[in-house]
Amino acid sequence: MANKLRLGIPKGSLQDATIALFERAGWHIYANGRSYFPSIDDPEIECMLIRAQEMARYVNHGVLDAGLTGIDWVVESGLQVESVTSLVYAKQSRKKVRWVLAVPEDSKFEKAEDLAGKIIATELVEVTKRYFAERNVPVQVEFSWGATEVKPPMLADAIVEVTETGSSLRANRLRIIDTVMESETHLIANRNAYNDAWKREKLECLAMMLRGAIAAQGQDIGAAVIGQAHLVQRHPAQRQAQAGTGPPHQGGAFGKARRRSVHASASIARASRTSRALSPPASWVERRISTRS
Numbered sequence: 015m016a017n018k019l020r021l022g023i024p025k026g027s028l029q030d031a032t033i034a035l036f037e038r039a040g041w042h043i044y045a046n047g048r049s050y051f052p053s054i055d056d057p058e059i060e061c062m063l064i065r066a067q068e069m070a071r072y073v074n075h076g077v078l079d080a081g082l083t084g085i086d087w088v089v090e091s092g093l094q095v096e097s098v099t100s101l102v103y104a105k106q107s108r109k110k111v112r113w114v115l116a117v118p119e120d121s122k123f124e125k126a127e128d129l130a131g132k133i134i135a136t137e138l139v140e141v142t143k144r145y146f147a148e149r150n151v152p153v154q155v156e157f158s159w160g161a162t163e164v165k166p167p168m169l170a171d172a173i174v175e176v177t178e179t180g181s182s183l184r185a186n187r188l189r190i191i192d193t194v195m196e197s198e199t200h201l202i203a204n205r206n207a208y209n210d211a212w213k214r215e216k217l218e219c220l221a222m223m224l225r226g227a228i229a230a231q232g233q234d235i236g237a238a239v240i241g242q243a244h245l246v247q248r249h250p251a252q253r254q255a256q257a258g259t260g261p262p263h264q265g266g267a268f269g270k271a272r273r274r275s276v277h278a279s280a281s282i283a284r285a286s287r288t289s290r291a292l293s294p295p296a297s298w299v300e301r302r303i304s305t306r307s
Contacts, residue, residue, distance in 0.1 A: 017212050018060050019220075022072060022081025023052065025063040028199065031103055032082055038227035058216060067137070070095055070202065079207035080217055086113060086176070086197035090140050096208045098201040099221040103228060109178065110196045113138055115145075116163075116188040117172045126192055127151055132171035135162050138194070142174045145194045163188060 023032055023043065033043045036054075043061060045052035050063045064072055067090075069083035074093040088095060102110060115134075117123040130151050135158040136142045146153045158165065162173045163186040174194050177183055183190065201221055207213045 017058055017216075019058060019207075019213055019216050020060050020062065020077075020079045022064040022069050022078040022083070023061050024066040024069060024082055024199075025050070026065055028066055028082070028084075029063070032199075035101070035103060035224060035227055038231065039223040040227075041223075073202055073204050076204050076206060078204065079213055080201060080203040080220075082199055082201055084111070084197045085200045086111075086138060086141065086195060088200065088202060089195070090138055092140065094205065096203040096205055098203050098208070098217050099225060101199045101201060101224055101228060103199055110198045111176050111178050112196050113141070113174055113176050113194040114180075114183070114190045115172060115174055115192040115194055116166075116183050116190050118167045119187045119189040121167065121171075121189075123172065124191060129153055129172055133169075134172050134174060135165045135170035136174035137162065138174055138176075141195060145174075 023029065023045075029045070033045065033052075036043050041059075042055045043052050044054070045063065052061045052063060054061050062078065064078070064081060066083040067087050069078075069081040070088045070091040070093045072078045073081050073095050074091075080098065082101070085097075085100070088097075113136075115126060117129075123129055126146065126149050129146075130153065133154045133156055134142060134146070135156050137158055137160075139155055139157050142155050146155070156170065158170075158173070162175050163182055166173060166188065173188070175183065176197070177190075180190065201217070201224070203213075203217055208217065
């Protein structure tokens with residue numbers, strides 16, 4: 015039986031941005047409006063559309079080998095998964111999103127402590143409970159099925175909601191008083207799958223190409239080049255594939271990635287002449303996950 019990587023693609027707000035990112039990295043994902051099993055032009059990958067909120071569960075359970083989801087939903091789930099890499103992109107931008115504590119703009123609430131005894135509506139229930147517990151502020155946290163911005167002041171006193179630009183909150187006359195957490199997309203993996211040599215190599219290749227596509231778009235070229243050089247050094251088969259000294263299909267996932275990434279490499283080369291590398295620090299959430307037992 016041929017090796018297959020079962021990969022979860024986030025359905026919903028991240029879906030189009032994720033498919034576009036794969037396109038820039040050299041993979042073409044074809045999704046129609048009805049099927050939850052989009053096709054991809056890589057015979058070693060099988061895709062399934064899963065809501066980002068549920069991705070960690072199915073990866074943890076082994077239904078999926080890996081998936082892309084926000085680190086907020088991984089933390090919310092409390093489940094153990096491997097973070098292969100972080101990928102800073104979102105629905106509308108290439109920035110991290112924020113989960114913020116917001117109140118009606120004409121209210122007297124100025125800080126979390128002012129909300130003692132109040133009702134907080136959110137989709138991010140467990141993270142919100144921990145946020146207030148750490149501050150010893152007793153509140154009632156209620157799960158929101160959506161349209162959370164419309165709930166204050168009649169259905170809730172405040173909300174914890176995700177935002178990229180804050181425009182939706184402002185449109186609903188809400189005011190941000192604190193940031194509960196920042197989040198970014200992560201490629202996560204099932205621990206058993208990540209311990210499989212073939213799947214780990216495939217995931218590292220996938221991570222490298224996706225990071226390269228983001229770096230090329232943002233002209234963060236040095237990081238992409240360094241990452242590629244690091245992987246080439248670690249994998250002799252990839253050195254042969256890049257040098258042209260091995261058979262056309264030698265090099266496993268990396269050999270195929272080289273052939274797949276001609277246009278991405280060209281973009282990186284062009285942009286590198288006018289850009290210099292940036293080295294963003296790892297987020298505290300990523301460090302936390304990498305150190306979990």
